[in-house]
Amino acid sequence: MSSSIETLVNREYQYGFVTDVDTDTIPPGLSEAVIRLISAKKQEPAWLLDWRLKAYRRWLTMKEPHWANVTYPPIDYQEQSYYSAPKSVTPLQSLDEVDPELLRTYEKLGIPLNEQKFLSGVAVDAIFDSVSVGTTMKAELAELGIIFCSLGEAVKEHPELVEKYLGSVVPHSDNFFAALNAAVFSDGSFVYVPKGVRCPMELSTYFRINAEGTGQFERTLIVADEGAYVSYLEGCTAPKRSTNQLHAAVVELVALKDATIKYSTVQNWYAGDKEGQGGIYNFVTKRGKCAGANSKISWTQVETGSAITWKYPSVILQGDNSTGEFYSVAVVNNRQQADTGTKMIHIGRNTKSNIVSKGISAGRGQNSYRGQVKVMPKAEGARNYTQCDSMLVGNECGAHTFPYIEVGNNSAQVEHEASTSKIGEDQIFYLKQRGLSAEQAVSMIVSGFCKEVFKELPMEFALEAQQLLGITLEGSVG
Amino acid sequence: MLDIKDLRATVGDKEILKGITLTVKPGEVHAVMGPNGSGKSTLAQVLAGHPAYEVTGGSVTYDAEDLLEMDAEVRAQKGVFLAFQYPVEIPGVSNAYFLRAAYNEIRKARGEEEIDPMSFADLMDEKMQLVEMEGDMLSRSVNTGFSGGEKKRNEILQMAVLEPRLAILDETDSGLDIDALRIVAHGVNSLRGPDRATIVVTHYQRLLNYIVPDYVHVLANGRIVRSGGKELALELEARGYDWLLEEAVA
Ligand SMILES: Nc1ncnc2c1ncn2[C@@H]1O[C@H](COP(=O)(O)OP(=O)(O)O)[C@@H](O)[C@H]1O
Ligand SMILES: [Mg+2]
Numbered sequence A: 001m002s003s004s005i006e007t008l009v010n011r012e013y014q015y016g017f018v019t020d021v022d023t024d025t026i027p028p029g030l031s032e033a034v035i036r037l038i039s040a041k042k043q044e045p046a047w048l049l050d051w052r053l054k055a056y057r058r059w060l061t062m063k064e065p066h067w068a069n070v071t072y073p074p075i076d077y078q079e080q081s082y083y084s085a086p087k088s089v090t091p092l093q094s095l096d097e098v099d100p101e102l103l104r105t106y107e108k109l110g111i112p113l114n115e116q117k118f119l120s121g122v123a124v125d126a127i128f129d130s131v132s133v134g135t136t137m138k139a140e141l142a143e144l145g146i147i148f149c150s151l152g153e154a155v156k157e158h159p160e161l162v163e164k165y166l167g168s169v170v171p172h173s174d175n176f177f178a179a180l181n182a183a184v185f186s187d188g189s190f191v192y193v194p195k196g197v198r199c200p201m202e203l204s205t206y207f208r209i210n211a212e213g214t215g216q217f218e219r220t221l222i223v224a225d226e227g228a229y230v231s232y233l234e235g236c237t238a239p240k241r242s243t244n245q246l247h248a249a250v251v252e253l254v255a256l257k258d259a260t261i262k263y264s265t266v267q268n269w270y271a272g273d274k275e276g277q278g279g280i281y282n283f284v285t286k287r288g289k290c291a292g293a294n295s296k297i298s299w300t301q302v303e304t305g306s307a308i309t310w311k312y313p314s315v316i317l318q319g320d321n322s323t324g325e326f327y328s329v330a331v332v333n334n335r336q337q338a339d340t341g342t343k344m345i346h347i348g349r350n351t352k353s354n355i356v357s358k359g360i361s362a363g364r365g366q367n368s369y370r371g372q373v374k375v376m377p378k379a380e381g382a383r384n385y386t387q388c389d390s391m392l393v394g395n396e397c398g399a400h401t402f403p404y405i406e407v408g409n410n411s412a413q414v415e416h417e418a419s420t421s422k423i424g425e426d427q428i429f430y431l432k433q434r435g436l437s438a439e440q441a442v443s444m445i446v447s448g449f450c451k452e453v454f455k456e457l458p459m460e461f462a463l464e465a466q467q468l469l470g471i472t473l474e475g476s477v478g
Numbered sequence B: 001m002l003d004i005k006d007l008r009a010t011v012g013d014k015e016i017l018k019g020i021t022l023t024v025k026p027g028e029v030h031a032v033m034g035p036n037g038s039g040k041s042t043l044a045q046v047l048a049g050h051p052a053y054e055v056t057g058g059s060v061t062y063d064a065e066d067l068l069e070m071d072a073e074v075r076a077q078k079g080v081f082l083a084f085q086y087p088v089e090i091p092g093v094s095n096a097y098f099l100r101a102a103y104n105e106i107r108k109a110r111g112e113e114e115i116d117p118m119s120f121a122d123l124m125d126e127k128m129q130l131v132e133m134e135g136d137m138l139s140r141s142v143n144t145g146f147s148g149g150e151k152k153r154n155e156i157l158q159m160a161v162l163e164p165r166l167a168i169l170d171e172t173d174s175g176l177d178i179d180a181l182r183i184v185a186h187g188v189n190s191l192r193g194p195d196r197a198t199i200v201v202t203h204y205q206r207l208l209n210y211i212v213p214d215y216v217h218v219l220a221n222g223r224i225v226r227s228g229g230k231e232l233a234l235e236l237e238a239r240g241y242d243w244l245l246e247e248a249v250a
Helices: A002-009 A032-041 A046-060 A100-108 A138-143 A151-157 A159-165 A176-184 A425-433 A438-449 A459-473 B040-048 B072-077 B095-109 B117-130 B148-162 B178-190 B206-210 B231-239 B242-249
Strands: A023-025 A084-086 A122-128 A131-135 A147-150 A189-193 A202-208 A219-224 A229-237 A244-247 A250-255 A260-267 A279-290 A296-303 A308-311 A314-317 A323-332 A337-346 A352-362 A366-375 A383-393 A398-407 A413-422 B002-011 B014-024 B029-033 B054-062 B080-083 B090-094 B166-170 B197-201 B215-220 B223-228
Touching: A032 A046, A032 A176, A046 A176, A122 A138, A122 A147, A131 A147, A138 A147, A147 A151, A151 A159, A151 A189, A151 A219, A159 A189, A159 A219, A176 A250, A176 A279, A189 A202, A189 A229, A219 A229, A219 A260, A250 A260, A250 A296, A260 A279, A260 A459, A279 A296, A279 A323, A296 A308, A296 A337, A296 A459, A314 A323, A314 A352, A323 A337, A323 A366, A323 A459, A337 A352, A352 A366, A352 A398, A352 A438, A352 A459, A366 A383, A366 A413, A383 A398, A383 A438, A398 A413, A425 A438, A425 B072, A425 B090, A438 A459, A438 B090, A438 B095, B002 B040, B014 B040, B014 B054, B014 B223, B029 B040, B029 B231, B040 B072, B040 B080, B040 B166, B040 B197, B072 B080, B072 B095, B080 B148, B090 B095, B095 B117, B095 B148, B117 B148, B117 B178, B148 B178, B178 B206, B215 B231, B215 B242, B223 B231, B223 B242, B231 B242
Parallel strands: A122 A202, A189 A219, A202 A229, A219 A250, A229 A260, A244 A279, A250 A279, A260 A296, A279 A308, A279 A314, A296 A323, A308 A337, A314 A337, A323 A352, A337 A366, A352 A383, A366 A398, A383 A413, B029 B197, B029 B215, B080 B166, B166 B197
Antiparallel strands: A023 A084, A122 A131, A147 A189, B002 B014, B002 B054, B215 B223
């Protein structure tokens, strides 16, 4: 058994290559001048520059949070570069004009941007370091009035929508990393689905960090107008580097009356090597607001990558009868650390939230679930159900659960269930006795453990997630 | 086919198998009986390659190869099947998915093509009938929330699908009512053939009315203390094990 496991342990992170392109990179360091430069490069209107500067000034007064159950050496924010873009990318270019080197990069990642080749039923926005390389299916979507483009483009083409909703869910002052993002955010995706429109295809953004020593600070904004429906997917990879890279993104979702937003993430940033050298610091603020009655926001995440994950996709349940969901699989192996969970804030009457968290720890990984359920005094009839399961693979890893429950209304029902199990030698042996390898056995047991979450993912993503899980856990038994 | 010579095995520091010698030829059915704790399951698990047991002596040859050198999954791929005394639950993994994966691994090991889902469904229909199981057993998670009897029947279903050359049944009859017992026996008997062999570990004579053994062995305290024909089982049924244990000590 051990020889096959060794080959698997030594298998490379598949997405660890670097693309050789000429870049326009702002030298390391952060100051008002740098922010003005970013804004100027993006040809932004004055209101947006003002917003960035406000965020920056606020950020200067804030302290990096250290309440999460993760440890890492201090980050020198002056050592990072805050903007890097391939020179060949020009604003508002069409897909035919994209640099072939970049197209090849996405092909290699399994994301062909060439429209003919692309999976039917999915539209993609490809973000490379600080800029959007291109967006597919735009014309088809435009016929329905759906806007799907980079945030930078939206600022130019639909400033009224961006100005109205940007920062409306995650204010520029929300937290240390969100303030940093507001000050320096580069690009990200923008989605607007008009009243009563059901988006007929999956929208997806593929984030790629390429440049070294550069932080990635993308910002995504999705607005579903009354009665609209949209399902959005996000995928991420980065090259293997021995230094850590900071990724501090913000995602804001707004669901108006009767609208539904389904947001799925498969996060596979480079996790560092076996000894914990290198990897992405994934410090992300994701929040949705169910602004209107009967609206619904559903987060599904499969977190397999990153050296450190700090992430709590949340829902503010403001509209009456609105629903918030959080389905999460977080896997840590080797020296990875994840502190992830959700916040469900019940404000409206009869609001419902459902949380299913599956944490898997292997190697010397540390996995923490941190979840807050808050029922405000006016949230008559609010209901929450939380299920939080941890699975341990081996003896050197850890699983931790930190639930915070605050109930301000007597009619609310809040239920929390938690379990911890160890992947059993007997389970593995049973499957091996039927002819499966140890790796297949672990992957099958873990996939079964995560089934309730995987079934929330769109088909193609569910398969990818299952494979990623297998790859992340390779070498964890033996 | 299977040649066990002076096999010794420990779990922790405790020696459980203290020198087992047993030869199984193609086409034969061997029954292994004996009191609780005598080492029957240990023998079965050691043959299947469970990592908790350490082999400290002796040898096992299977089709002219050293069985003890093989990984558990290789043994399975080469046709060794263990019906577990306590089948393990795998939540969230459907029985059908699991069985197809196992079936395909075993085919691949034999250099055969993977089966397509449609043909597999047909195969399952046939095998489900053989063990008189309902269709929803296939969509349920492996052994999860199954009753004792359902778990045992599920083992036989797996055996029927995987068609092993050497099947080891560890107390598959325990806790079964007479109907289930008949179904299990039918499953085992349908697989009998000149090329295959079966080792039936059981406490009770009654299973052997349905699966008629060629040989019966009595295991006590880690050793085979008596071997005989099928009439030995009847004698044990009438007299219990004590007389054998006394003889063995004497
Ligand atoms: N995994 C184990 N750990 C500790 N002791 C074990 C283990 N497996 C078996 N034993 C011990 O070995 C002896 C034989 O057990 P077993 O092979 O299960 O007997 P049988 O199947 O004949 O009832 C018993 O004393 C049992 O307690
Ligand atoms: Mg036993």
